[in-house]
Amino acid sequence: MLLRVVPVVLLVLAMSSGGDAMDRSELAKVLKTIPPNGPFARFGNVTMRMRTKQAGMEPVVFPHWVHRKNYTCRVCHLELNFGMKRGDTGITRAQYTKGKFCGVCHNGTVAFGVQTADKQCHRCHMENTKELDKRFEEFAEGLPMSSFGNGIDWAAAYRDGSIRPTNSIGAEITIPFPEKLKQPLKLGTASPRSDVSFSHQEHFAELDCSSCHPDIFNIKVKSTTAFTMDTNIYGNFCGACHMLVAFPMNDCKRCHKGMSNSFAM
Structure with a gap:
């Protein structure tokens, strides 16, 4: 009976999060890159090997920080149609040499x-x-520091003008932020820890509503199911970014304001 139930549970988790979760071996690889296990400089780098290995070439290394200093996330993940989750896009050399991606x-x-x-x-x-x-x-010298991720507090750098990324590859786009979303969203927790404080405004500064809704989070209130710390760590929900590019989820205080950062993965 248990063997029949487990695949169903995994399917529900994948469907409710809008994408495939990492398996245990993939998670282990991710944890090796998160400081203090890995160096700041390599956190957020995406290494692509599948097609390059077939072509007999060195792997492609995509450093998010190089691009993030000049462009907001929405430029690549909305205008250029790169998926928010790994493997969603399936880019080929033929496509980018023709001016795509x-x-x-x-x-x-x-x-x-x-x-x-x-x-x-x-x-x-x-x-x-x-x-x-x-x-x-x-590049990192002189920027606001963080103890996690790649050692840069990107939100602070954006706020204080240390970086001034453009939000469009064409004319600059000004999108009004909904007034009703300015108040941080308070999310209660079942575990003995502080509540979560989620700022739509900080995310909207670099992303677009469609970056998260509906593929990663359902847009209706209380309609997202299976949202737990475990599912996040395995790359679902917040973990789609906050395990690979944005500050990692062992930076507990960034979301759980009342917690210390003594917890480490």
């Missing part, structure tokens, strides 16, 4: 080109990330 900016004018003639393959296909790590350390 990365090719929208990496055209030799806005950013270095991805055409064969430009001989810039090494800028993305990396044998190691030593040079990229050095660039990150130089």
